[in-house]
Amino acid sequence: MSSASSTSSAIGSDQDPVFDPFDALPGLAPLRVAAQDGDWAATQDFFGGLGPIDDVSFAAGALAGIDGIEGYLEEAADALPGDPLPRTLLAERYIHIGWTIRSRASAEHVSRDQFEQFHAWLRKAEQRLIEVCAEQPTYAPAWTARLLTARGLQLGQSEARRRYDRLSAHHPHQFRAQSQLLQQLCPKWGGSWEAVHGFAQECVSAAPDGSLAGVLVAEAHVEHGLDLSDVAGTEYMRNVSVRNELRHAAQASVLHPDHRPGWPSVTGHSTFALAFSLGGHLKDAAPHFVALGNTAAESLWRYLDDWKNRFVKYRTAALATL
Structure with a gap:
């Protein structure tokens, strides 16, 4: 042969x-089980066992795509007000819901109602993320998520770059954050x-x-x-x-x-x-x-x-x- x-x-x-990342990457499987079971302790243990910041950000993005998990994340965020992880994961889920409603269509093919719902979900996420970043200004997962809200809420190139710079000062080679800023810099988003x-x-x-x-x-x-x-x-x-x-x-x-x-x-x-x-x-x-x-x-x-x-x-x- x-x-x-x-x-x-x-x-x-x-x-x-x-x-599907959960099927393609066996190491992610415990996170899906924890999310589907609504098991915050298992979710927390999973993220606590991760090393590179790129893995943490990747897992956060993958988790956000699981339908119906916002309930247990909201409970965890309310029960642990000083912990940045549940609030950031919840914000990622809100962002995912918003972008799903908006769809990947070009702006002229997105209805006014879609945009209103899209922005409402992103504002909910942004509120959580602002709190996290104020309390823990070096927490990279939250700043990465804020690059998604900055683009969706059309906050502009300067604000997106400011957010990236805040993150990169402590985590200079965070791939997901770099990829998000690159999107922001495209002409379709004003770059x-x-x-x-x-x-x-x-x-x-x-x-x-x-x-x-x-x-x-x-x-x-x-x-x-x-x-x-x-x-x-x-x-x-x-x-x-x-x-x-x-x-x-x-x-x-x-x-x-x-x-x-x-x-x-x-x-x-x-x-x-x-x-x-x-x-x-x-x-x-x-x-x-x-x-x-x-x-x-x-x-x-x-x-x-x-x-x-x-x-x-x-x-x-x-x-x-x-």
Whole structure:
């Protein structure tokens, strides 16, 4: 059997990838059980056992997507007024509810009622987060969540950057926070492509080898390419300079020998796999699909029409190059 065939067989390139983080990442399973049981003590123990701040932020975002958990989080937040964790997790849940109501549609396709509900949920979250940040100004999970509320409440570029700077002063390479600010810097939220690419490169230059910062370069190029027309976007992603930037960023981050794989690594490999695939650089995409196995993160794939099937199609084509 050829190496390409054996790799394809091992990954199951014709199978649907697992996108649900709780199914894709076994280490997260206890958190889902705790949330579904409404067990705050188990939830607290889970977060207490986490190390890297990127894992804490990743788990907080994943937890927010579980339906119906706001009740037990509200009880915990009220019972433990001095603890930042339940209030921050509750705020993340409120934010998720709000963004779900708003949907991913462009603003002109979001109704007035949707916007009103969206903003109401974000204001509820912001109120909790303001309290946490005032009491514990170095608490990174709360500042990260406030980047989501800043964007949704349209508080502007300066306020978003202020919040990021408050966080990065104590946690300079927090990937989820960097990714959220990068979104804020996009033209669709009042920024510019110069700001987007500049911030991504700024983060890569400052970060140690093997960090997730290089993923921001891929996010920036995907956002830029998909903002153009179909033809112009394809040309942009196929550009040799873009390909080379992506290669360098991948080698400095998730493909670097010093990279320590963790939960956010799935997002990183998924984003690079998308960026290289959109540019037709299938051989470059292959190692990221290999690293993912049969797991994946929605990341920016959800921007594509029929994105799950396109993921499988790109993965099959990339693995055939091995």
